[in-house]
Amino acid sequence: MSIDADATDWDSMASRFYDNRSPKEVPYVPDPVNQPEHYRVGEVEAIAYIEQQLGSGVRDYLLGNLHKYLHRHRFKGNALQDLKKAQWYLNKLIMEEEQGG
Secondary structure (H helix, E strand, C coil), X not given: CCCCCCHHXXXXXXXXXXXXXXXXXXXXXXXXXXXCHHHCCCCCCHHHHHXXXXXXXXXXXXXXXXXXXXXXXXXXXXXXXXXXXXXXXXXXXXXXXXXCC
């Protein structure tokens, strides 16, 4: 697990994991990289559902998306956002590897 987070990052992460409200009750703050609005439909985020369905195969999914965002960032109007999405998938892949699950 990375220890590069500052106090604000830790507070934000802790509130996500220890908040008993449903996703629909949590005030939405636009974040197109970490929590795109279209992924908040329903009670389960898409990535959590994919992890549940794929088990350890989720690593291949994460790697595929990492490559997708790295490849297409040059061809879209918002290159920085795609690079940040690639970074998100890389960080998630690193967490999976560290957990060894």
